[in-house]
Amino acid sequence: MVAARGAGMKPKVALNGRFSRAHHPTGTQIASFHLFDAILRKPRDVDLVVFADPGYPGVREWADLPRTQLVATPFRGWTRTRCQIWEQLFFSDAALHSGCRLGHHPMNTSPAIPGEVKSIVTLHDLNFLLHPEWYRTLFRLAYRWVALPGLHRASRVVVISQYIRDQVKRHLSIGEPILRMIPDGLPPLPKAEPVMCLSPYIFCVGSYQPHKNLARLIQAFKKLRVENPVLKLKIAGLPEKRFQQDRELDPLLETPGVERLGYLTPEQLSANYRGASVFCFPSLEEGFGLPILEAMSVGVVVVTSDASCMPETAGDAAIFVDPRNVDDMALGLRTALHLDPRAKEKLIQKGRDRARLFCWGVVALQYLDLYQEVLCE
Numbered sequence: 001m002v003a004a005r006g007a008g009m010k011p012k013v014a015l016n017g018r019f020s021r022a023h024h025p026t027g028t029q030i031a032s033f034h035l036f037d038a039i040l041r042k043p044r045d046v047d048l049v050v051f052a053d054p055g056y057p058g059v060r061e062w063a064d065l066p067r068t069q070l071v072a073t074p075f076r077g078w079t080r081t082r083c084q085i086w087e088q089l090f091f092s093d094a095a096l097h098s099g100c101r102l103g104h105h106p107m108n109t110s111p112a113i114p115g116e117v118k119s120i121v122t123l124h125d126l127n128f129l130l131h132p133e134w135y136r137t138l139f140r141l142a143y144r145w146v147a148l149p150g151l152h153r154a155s156r157v158v159v160i161s162q163y164i165r166d167q168v169k170r171h172l173s174i175g176e177p178i179l180r181m182i183p184d185g186l187p188p189l190p191k192a193e194p195v196m197c198l199s200p201y202i203f204c205v206g207s208y209q210p211h212k213n214l215a216r217l218i219q220a221f222k223k224l225r226v227e228n229p230v231l232k233l234k235i236a237g238l239p240e241k242r243f244q245q246d247r248e249l250d251p252l253l254e255t256p257g258v259e260r261l262g263y264l265t266p267e268q269l270s271a272n273y274r275g276a277s278v279f280c281f282p283s284l285e286e287g288f289g290l291p292i293l294e295a296m297s298v299g300v301v302v303v304t305s306d307a308s309c310m311p312e313t314a315g316d317a318a319i320f321v322d323p324r325n326v327d328d329m330a331l332g333l334r335t336a337l338h339l340d341p342r343a344k345e346k347l348i349q350k351g352r353d354r355a356r357l358f359c360w361g362v363v364a365l366q367y368l369d370l371y372q373e374v375l376c377e
Contacts, residue, residue: 010045010046010047011046011047011100011101011102011375012046012047012048012049012098012099012100012101012102013046013047013048013049013100013101013102013103013104013371013375014048014049014050014051014091014094014095014098014100014102014103014104014117015036015039015040015048015049015050015051015052015103015104015106016051016087016091016103016104016105016106016107016110017032017036017050017051017052017053017056017059017073017075018051018075018083018086018087018105018107019032019033019052019056019106019107020033020052020053020055020056020059020073020075020076021053021056021075021076021078021080021083022056023076024238024263025056026207026237027124027290028107028108028124029107030187030290031106031124031160031184031288031290032106032107032122033056033058033059034185034187034360035106035122035184035185035360035363035364035367036050036052036062036106037058037062037360038185038360038361038363038364039364039367039368040062040065040068041065041364042361042364042365042368044067044368045372046067046368046371046372046375047067047068047069047099048067048068048069049068049069049071049095049098049099049100050062050068050069050070050071051071051073051091051094052070052071052072052073052075053072053073053074053075053076054070054072055076056075056076069098071094071098073086084109084142084146087105087109087110087111087146088111088112088146089111091103091111091117092111092113092114092115092116092117095117096115096116096117100117101116101117101118101375102117102118102119102120102155102371102374102375103117103118103119103120104119104120104122104367104371105119105120105121105122105150106122107122107124108121108122108123108124108125108143108147109121109143109146109147109150110147110150110151110154111150112145112146112149112150112153113149113153114150114153114154118155118374118375118377119150119153119154119155120154120155120156120157120158120367120370120371120374121150121151121154121156121157121158122158122159122160123151123157123158123159123160123164123168123287124160124164124287124288125164125285125286125287126164126167126168126171126172127211127285128140128143128144128147129144129148129171130167130171130285131211131285133210134209134210134211148172151172151174152172152174154178155178155374155377156178156179156180156370156373156374157174157178157179157180158180158181158182158367158370159179159180159181159182159287160181160182160183160184160287160288161181161183161287161288161309161312161313162181162309162312163287163308163309163312164287164309165179165181180370182363182366182367182370183288183358183363184288184290184358184360184363185358185359185360185361185362185363186290186293186294186297186355186358186359186360187360188297189266189269189270189273189294189297189298190266190267190270191270192267192268192270192271192274193271193274194271194274194275195271195272195274195275195276196275197232197275198230199230199231199232200228200230200231200232200277200337201231201232201233201234201259201275201276201277202221202231202232202233202234202276202277202278202279202280202333202337203234203236203272203273203275203276203278203279203280203295203300204217204233204234204235204236204279204280204281204282205235205236205237205269205279205281205291205294206235206236206237206281206283206291207237207238207239207240208237208238208239208240208246208249209240209246210246210284211283211284211285211286212237212282212283212284213282213283213284213305213323214235214246214249214252214253214282215246215248215249215252216282216323216324216326216329217233217280217282217329218233218249218252218253218255218258219252219326220282220326220327220329220330220333221233221255221257221258221330221333222255223326223327223330224330224333224334224337225255225256225257227334228337231257231337232257232258232259233255233257233258233259234259234261234272234276235253235258235259235260235261236261236262236263236264236269236272237261237262237263238262238263269294270298273294273295273298273300274298274299274300276295276300277301277336277337278300278301278302278303278333278336278337279291279292279295279300279301279302279303280302280303280304280329280333281295281302281303281304281305281310282303282304282305282321282323282329283304283305283308283310283323284305284307284308284323284324285307285308286308286309286310286313287309288309288313289304289308289309289310289313289314292304292310292313292314292318293313293354293355293358294355295351296314296317296318296348296351296352296354296355297351297352297355297356299348299351299352300348300351301319301336301339301344301347301348301351302314302317302318302319302351303318303319303320303321303329303332303333303336304318304319304320304321305320305321305322305323306320306321306322306323307322307323314354315350315354316350317347317350317351317353317354318347318351319332319335319336319347320332321333
């Protein structure tokens, strides 16, 4: 299936929709979809050619947008390895064949040898480089091959937080004018009735990855459970094969009061946010921390780490804890659970105001300006 709209000889930009392989999209894939969706829906002077799988929810609609060509690419039927090989060896030729002089890669990796097609890479984090202990060996080595060369050859590297910007300058020696910062936006959560639960619960969103810090969160929860035996901890997410297994986490997941929700649809996610007494995001390392803003947008008190990019994303609208200190985490959660009504409402309103600052429409305009900037060089 190939659908096209618009005509003319103006420069074209190829969008790498490899994220559309995901059947259970999380973090980076979700952000990449919403980034492209916002860009494609903006009025623009540049034609866009999107290589994506129309089986991914929302992608098929792109074929009907003005100045848009959707090139159906069967990522969902391919392995992760085959998708990476396509990106490395075939993307640039496909882009040139479609008349594109620039390619945008939204998920960290890009062709090591971009050839005649300039590249813009959106970099979400450097965990694969700075925390190799979190990843399985084969993935870590392969990711260095598909990420680092392309970053060093890119026309622009866009980072999503000042925290990652500082890391890139320090560890990759990439600076101005190549390096730019454009924060992610916040897609609205679907309307949903709050989960009805007879007991108060703490909600957490995060795959079972070492840096998500779930083991310490459960240990902190156990301390609170002594004081409040009906309190629950609900965890949304699934294990991921590319990460090392946290052997300490497995037995802790059997703790009384801990509920593993698995992968949630957007509607289920929204309902669980809205029903929570507190949302906790105790991660050790993030590039942006989207769940913080999701929780704030629907009026949930947020407890999060005082490390990485979390203070940058949350501003003054959260309760911060030391993510490596179980006692401090328990104290932060206890404080959040027992806020007096006036203080709670004030913090919730700060959170709503904070979430409104992150708009995909504004993000899209910044990227469209960046496309024109690179095309004119």
